[in-house]
Amino acid sequence: MHIADRLLNQLKKEQYEFALDAMKRPQTRDAFEYGYRSGVFQGYEASIAALLQLLKDERDSEPEL
Secondary structure (H helix, E strand, O other), X not given: OOHHHXXXXXXXXXXXXXXXXXXXXOOOOOHHXXXXXXXXXXXXXXXXXXXXXXXXXXXXXXXXX
16 A cells, blocks of 8 residues: 555544544533634644645656656
8 A cells, every 4th residue: 555545544544533532522512622623623634635635736747857
């Protein structure tokens, strides 16, 4: 398996586990906690999107001479 695939799978796994844990064990349920958990989840989303964009750019780029 290519390193990029492994990295993408790991990011998605950790995002899933974080979200599942947040649902199983809600903390104080205040605005700060909601913002924190939402921010972490969105951080995973941003990382995944950045990785996918880098892979697309690499695939679409012209070969170097």
